[in-house]
Amino acid sequence: MNSIIIDDEATARAILKKLCKSNQEVTLIEEFPNAIQAIKYLNQNAVDLIFLDIHMPDFTGFDFIQTIKNPPKIVLTTSDKNFALEAFEYDCIVDYIVKPITQDRFDKAIQKAKNFSTPTTELSISKNEETSTNNEENDLYVNIDRRLIKIDIPSIYLVEAKGDYITVKTEKKNYVVHSTLKKIEEKLPNELFLKIHRSYIINIKRIIDIEDNSVLIAKDVIPVSRSNRPELMKRLNLL
Amino acid sequence: MTLQPNLNYINELSGDDELFKKKLISIFKKEFPEEKTVFLQNYTTQKWKDAAENVHKLKHKIGMLGLEEAYQVAIDFENELLAHKNTLFPKFMLILDNIEDFILPL
Numbered sequence: 533m534n535s536i537i538i539d540d541e542a543t544a545r546a547i548l549k550k551l552c553k554s555n556q557e558v559t560l561i562e563e564f565p566n567a568i569q570a571i572k573y574l575n576q577n578a579v580d581l582i583f584l585d586i587h588m589p590d591f592t593g594f595d596f597i598q599t600i601k602n603p604p605k606i607v608l609t610t611s612d613k614n615f616a617l618e619a620f621e622y623d624c625i626v627d628y629i630v631k632p633i634t635q636d637r638f639d640k641a642i643q644k645a646k647n648f649s650t651p652t653t654e655l656s657i658s659k660n661e662e663t664s665t666n667n668e669e670n671d672l673y674v675n676i677d678r679r680l681i682k683i684d685i686p687s688i689y690l691v692e693a694k695g696d697y698i699t700v701k702t703e704k705k706n707y708v709v710h711s712t713l714k715k716i717e718e719k720l721p722n723e724l725f726l727k728i729h730r731s732y733i734i735n736i737k738r739i740i741d742i743e744d745n746s747v748l749i750a751k752d753v754i755p756v757s758r759s760n761r762p763e764l765m766k767r768l769n770l771l
Numbered sequence: 772m773t774l775q776p777n778l779n780y781i782n783e784l785s786g787d788d789e790l791f792k793k794k795l796i797s798i799f800k801k802e803f804p805e806e807k808t809v810f811l812q813n814y815t816t817q818k819w820k821d822a823a824e825n826v827h828k829l830k831h832k833i834g835m836l837g838l839e840e841a842y843q844v845a846i847d848f849e850n851e852l853l854a855h856k857n858t859l860f861p862k863f864m865l866i867l868d869n870i871e872d873f874i875l876p877l
Contacts, residue, residue: 551784
């Protein structure tokens with residue numbers, strides 16, 4: 533099985549590399565310290581199995597799974613037992629291994645992966661850059677691998693720019709789209725959304741609180757740049 | 772609380788592969804102080820959620836050194852931080868200092 537590792541911890545990646553090397557069923561192709569780099573790789577390459585850490589800064593393992601269409605088999609590697617139930621809500625997750633991982637436990641996971649059948653192993657992820665809106669329906673369509681996926685605009689609470697990609701965060705799901713903040717800003721209604729930093733657009737209706745130069749929105753603390761602060765304050769219904 | 776770290780897990784994983792063992796220890800020695808520094812930065816600036824994430828990452832290394840009770844302290848401390856509490860901070864720092872003392876001469 534052609535495999536990749538996604539884990540932000542170098543020690544964990546070194547251990548997984550060793551475990552892969554000691555198991556004849558696995559061929560390790562690549563390793564990534566974050567999910568975004570892995571998404572870029574998977575845009576061009578298919579794999580059979582992913583060893584995926586759940587806890588990663590900015591973009592978690594679950595965000596990653598929700599972003600890719602028809603994911604391959606995934607073995608979750610984590611230091612947290614609490615996500616086991618959530619993990620098995622995803623059909624692609626083969627096993628859930630708690631770190632530190634022993635060779636026996638790893639081999640068992642590989643055996644499970646070998647016997648696990650998925651409807652398809654084709655991998656296809658967010659990669660296109662076009663977005664379009666249907667203003668009448670108040671929806672935003674993002675083009676993800678030649679599929680137009682509908683996002684309910686009011687459910688978007690944050691858009692974050694990361695290099696050539698933007699992450700559109702909603703209550704239920706995060707979407708990684710190959711696009712720019714400028715492009716999506718043009719598509720979002722001005723009365724609801726505001727750019728508060730060169731990397732962030734927020735839904736002002738979703739603000740929980742504002743402290744100094746940051747905004748708490750859902751679970752994210754977002755910086756407000758000095759130049760955008762006056763416009764933000766203007767848009768608030770201040771007492 | 773048992774506070775004596777050991778290399779049982781690393782030895783078992785490495786087998787006869789001394790090169791791998793050296794490499795893994797060297798990665799550990801480089802990464803651990805970095806993670807500790809980031810944790811302390813987040814803790815002192817009261818970024819509780821970020822500090823909890825750091826403790827979560829450090830938990831793996833605590834487990835790697837066979838510190839089972841300390842591992843549980845880390846779990847409890849991570850939960851405390853998420854609830855904006857910090858009573859386990861001194862105990863957790865003792866664990867980190869102990870690990871640092873152990874890995875330094877390796």
